[in-house]
Amino acid sequence: MKSVDQFPHHLLSIDDLGSDGIAEVLRVTDSFVEVGHRANPKVPALRGRTVATLFFEDSTRTRVSFETAAKRLSADVLSFAVGSSSVRKGESLRDTVETIEAMGIDAIIIRHPSSGTPTQVAGWITNSSVINAGDGWHEHPTQALLDLYTVRQALGGGDEGMDRFKSLQVVIVGDIRHSRVARSQVAAYAALGAAVTLVAPPTLLPPSIDGWPIAAVSHDIDKELPSADVVSLLRLQSERGSGEFVPSLREYTTRFGLTGRRAAMLKPETLILHPGPMVRGVEIASEVADLPAAHITGQVSNGVAVRMAVLFLILGQSPAEGSSDV
C-alpha cells in the first residue's frame, strides 16, 4: 500500500478518490476479504475509534454492512436512525450532526434522501470524517466501489484485473436519472478507463449529460448487449413505472428488461451486475438473475470488505500498522 497520507478526509463522491484512490481501496479490500474468511474475522485496526451511522432513510442492508465493517475493524459503532417525518421538516440534520460530533466521533456515515447533505455536513463539522452512504440522486460511492471490486475479481483480481478495466465495455441500464448508484458508477468506471454506455428511455436519463465521462447513450438495449463486458442493471422504482416516466412496468420490461432472450445475446463471459434489491420480472428476468454470470452486488460479503477498506483508509491508519494487523 502507498500514499495513505493522501487519502481524502471525506468520501462524498467518487471524484474525491480519483483512479489512484479507487485502486487503493480495491487493494486494501483484498486484504479484508481474506480477513472475512477467517474463523474470527476481526482485526484491531480501528480499536479506540468510533464511527456513527446516521441514516435518514431506511436501508438496513447498507447500514448493517457499514456497521459490520466498523465492528470487524474493532471500532465502536453508534447507530442513529432518524424518522422520515423529521427529515421532511428538515429540522434535525445540523443539530443531530453537531451533537454527534461533540461526542467525539471519528467518522459519520450518512444516508439521506436529499442530494448533497453529506457535502453540507462536511462543511459544518470540524474534525470528523464524513462518508456518503447514499444521498438523494447524487452518489453512493461505496456501492460503485463494490461493483468495481466484483468486476475486478471476476477479471482475475489484482493488478491484472485492474488493467482490464481499460478495455471494458460497460452498459448501465435503467433509471439513471434518479439513481445515485448510476452517478457513482459512471464516475468510477470512467476513472479506471472503461467505456460506459447509458441505456434508458429518454425520460429516465438525466436532463443533461454535458461533462459526463461516458462513451455513448442509447435507447436500444438490444444493440448494446452483444458487445458488453459488464451489464449493470438499476432498479426501477415502481412509482416511476406507473405512467409518469414510462407507461407501465410491463412496457419497461418489454423494452429494457434483461429477459432470457436478451441474456442469450451476451458474450459468455459478460458479467451481469445489480446493486439489489432486484425486482425480478421487471429489470431482470428471474432465470437471468439466477445465472452464474449475475452478481447481486448489494448482498455479497464483498460489501463489508469494501467498506472496511474505506473506513480503514479514511481513518488514517498508517499502512504498516494496518498491514501487520491484517
Place this chain on the structure above:
Amino acid sequence: MSEPNRSHSTLIITGGIVIDATGERRADVVVASGRIQEVGEGLVVPTGATVLEAGGCVVSPGLVDLHAHLREPGQEEAETIETGTRAASLGGYTAVVAMPNTNPPLDSADAVRNVFELARTATAQVAVAGAITVGRAGLRLAPMAELAALGVRLFTDDGAGVQSAGLMRRALEYARGLGATLAQHCEDGSLACDGAMHEGAWSSRLGIPGMPALAEEVMVARDIALARVTGSRIHFLHLSTAPSIELVRQAKAAGLPVTAEVAPHHFSLTDACVAGYDPVFKVNPPLRPQCDVDAVKAGLADGTVDAIATDHAPHAPEFRDLPFDLAPPGVLGLQTALSLAITEIDLPLTRILALLSWQPAAIAGLDPSNGGGQGGLITPGAESNLCVIDPTATWTVDPMTLASRSRNTPYAGRTLTGRVRHTVFRGEPVVIDGEAQR
C-alpha cells in the same frame, strides 16, 4: 402623495452631479419641507441647513424596487417592514413594492391597510402589490377594485404563477378596468415540478431535481398571447432565461403593453454556484447558466428589460441548515442591487439609474405622472426622494453588517463597486455617509 408627517430642517446636497431622466448636470440641491426647493450650481447654504457633501458623487432620484419580500406580517423573524425599509434606505431606495406572499397574504383591504399602517414610520415608501387571487391560491380573483381604491396599482401572486390561463385572462381583463397592472411570476407548475435549481448540466451532475427554463418561458409566451388578446398591461417579474428575454423583445416590437424586470442575482451568478449545495444560492427562478446571464445583460442593454428589481427575500438563519432541495428560495437584495448593477452591467450610470429608479417607478405607478413622488425629475417643487451615490467607491459585502434581519446574501466577501452615500426620503436624510439615521 401625502406630505411627510414630520417637518424636517432644510438640507443642501452640495458638489454632486445631478442625474435624472433628462440627463446630467453639475448642481447643488436644496430641500426644505420635504420638497426640492432649488437646483443649481454654487447655491448658498441656507442658514441652519444640514449639508450633505456630494463631491465626486451622483445625485439621483431615489431608487424604486418593484419586488421586495418584507415578510411582515407572518415572518417577522426573517424581516420586518422597519428592518426591510432600513436596508432599502441604505441601498439607495426611497420606495419598495411589498410582495403579497405574507401571512396572511395581501389579498384583502384589511391586509393592505395593515401594511400601510406598519409602514407609516418607515424610512422608505412602501407600496403594495396585491394578490391576483384569493390566498394566492390561483382559484378566485381577489377583490382587486377594493385594493385599487387603497392605491394598489400592481397585482401579482408572486411566489407562484397563475396557473390557469383562463383565470389569468379574466384577471387581465378585470385589471384593465381598474387601470392596474398585473405582474406575473412565470413558472408553469407542471414543468417546474419540485425543481430546486436550474435543470441542466449542474442539476444532472449534482442530482438535484431541476426546474427547466421552459417552466418560465411557457408562461411568458402564454401571457404575451393573453396581453395581445386583452390589451391589458402585464409586467414580467424576475425574467431569467434567454428565450424569455427574446419573447419580451418580440412582444415589445409588436407594440404589446408588456414590461419586464430582472434580478441582480440573474446577471451576477450562475448555476455553477450551487456545486457546494449551499442553500444561500437557491433562488426562484433559479440561477441559470452563463448564456442566460449574458442574455439578461443584453436585455438590459437594448431596453428589452425595463427594470432591475431585487426580489429581496430574507430567510431566518436556520434555512441554511436545511438540505438544498428543502430550503426556501430567495436572497437578500436591497443593499447590494445598485452596486451589483454598477459592477456587472456595462452601461452608463444614467441608464443604470433609469433601470433602478424612474422606469420601475413608472411601472409601479409611483412616478409623478401617476400622481406619485418617486423617480421624478430633480426640479424645484418635486417631492424630495433622492439618493447620493459614490459610483467609484468599493466595498466588501459582510452579511453581519447588513441592516436586514436576515443574513442570506450570496455575495459574502465579494467586493463591489458603487456605494450609497446619502438617502433622502421625503426631505428626511435617512442615510448620511452610509449610516442609517434611524
